[in-house]
Amino acid sequence: MVAPWTAWVLTLFPTMFPGPLGESLAGAALKKGIWRLETVDIRGFAGDKHRSVDDTPFGGGPGMVLRADVLARSVDGIAADAGPETPIFYLGPRGRPFDQPLARSLAEGVGVVLLCGRFEGIDERLLEARPIEEVSLGDFVLSGGEPAALAIIDTVVRLLPGVTGDPRSVADDSFERGLLEYPQYTRPREWEGRTVPEVLLSGHHERISEWRREQAERTTRTRRPDLWERYVGTRDGTR
Ligand code: SAH
Numbered sequence: 001m002v003a004p005w006t007a008w009v010l011t012l013f014p015t016m017f018p019g020p021l022g023e024s025l026a027g028a029a030l031k032k033g034i035w036r037l038e039t040v041d042i043r044g045f046a047g048d049k050h051r052s053v054d055d056t057p058f059g060g061g062p063g064m065v066l067r068a069d070v071l072a073r074s075v076d077g078i079a080a081d082a083g084p085e086t087p088i089f090y091l092g093p094r095g096r097p098f099d100q101p102l103a104r105s106l107a108e109g110v111g112v113v114l115l116c117g118r119f120e121g122i123d124e125r126l127l128e129a130r131p132i133e134e135v136s137l138g139d140f141v142l143s144g145g146e147p148a149a150l151a152i153i154d155t156v157v158r159l160l161p162g163v164t165g166d167p168r169s170v171a172d173d174s175f176e177r178g179l180l181e182y183p184q185y186t187r188p189r190e191w192e193g194r195t196v197p198e199v200l201l202s203g204h205h206e207r208i209s210e211w212r213r214e215q216a217e218r219t220t221r222t223r224r225p226d227l228w229e230r231y232v233g234t235r236d237g238t239r
Contacts, residue, residue: 005160006036006111007153008078008086009146010071012053012118014039016146026154029163036111037153038078042066045073054119061120068123071115075130078113088113088132091145091152092121095134098152100175102135106152107159114152116145172212178231180220182212 009017017039018030029035046053047070054064079088087106089095091114096102106112115122115132127134137148157163164170174181185196199211221228 003110004033004036005107005109005156006038006082006086007149007156008038008040008082008111008113009116009149009153010040010042010074010078010114011116011144011146011149012042013116013144013146014041016150020150021153021157025163026157029157029160032162034160034162035157038081040074040078042070042074045070045077047073057120063120065120066117066122068126068129071122071126072130075113075115075126075132079130082111082113085109086111086113088115088130089135089152090115090117090122090127090132091137091148092117092134093136093139093141095136098135098137098148098155100155100173103152103155103159106156112152112156114145114149116149118144175227177216178220178227178234179216180224180227182215182219 011017018027018037021027021037022030026035030037042053043051052067053070054066057063057065075088079086087109089112126132135148135152137151142148159170161167170176172181185200189196189201197211199207202208217228220231
């Protein structure tokens with residue numbers, strides 16, 4: 001039997017997992033064995049009797065830095081189990097921005113190793129000495145990599161076959177075609193004097209999908225000119 005898609009998480013706070021990933025869609029899929037979570041406590045790889053994993057930064061400054069030797073032992077152990085096809089990401093604000101295309105490519109693979117930093121971050125030499133790519137959740141600073149790991153795993157898991165009941169719900173999502181999603185409506189038909197766009201009640205599938213495309217394009221153009229420019233480039237075959 002092929003092993004299910006596996007997320008390996010290296011963390012100082014293993015009790016944060018599965019956390020929200022144990023609920024709802026991801027949780028049900030975890031119980032069904034569609035994906036697997038291996039949480040590894042970095043502290044287990046500390047060398048001395050104090051089990052220390054961090055130290056003060058060379059050059060001075062506030063806070064603590066996670067040690068390269070301790071992290072390397074943890075990464076090497078997991079990389080051996082996960083195999084060479086599994087990419088290793090360090091979660092950090094300087095990294096490649098995580099996005100839907102990256103999530104898709106991870107979902108097509110065998111899994112991912114996610115190294116969560118804490119405090120001031122990690123010793124830079126680890127990133128030079130091991131095949132680790134730094135990946136960022138966005139242009140903001142978290143207090144640790146764990147929320148980023150949860151977000152990344154959640155994003156990938158809902159793309160795995162058999163996780164969402166209807167694969168079309170994923171195909172229409174924001175970013176899947178380079179556009180943000182069209183607005184959604186449900187019952188009641190009238191709420192606080194507001195009705196639902198007429199076309200959605202028409203039962204006319206072509207007109208509905210045309211309306212949704214227009215809405216998706218308008219929302220993208222006004223809210224995210226950066227996405228819109230890329231979308232127009234790809235659509236017109238100029239890029
Ligand atoms: N001093 C660092 C930030 C450390 S924040 C800097 O300025 O770059 C502590 C930890 O939180 C980091 O080691 C990293 O693992 C995680 N983290 C913070 N922001 C993140 C982000 N935007 N994406 C992913 N991980 C992040």
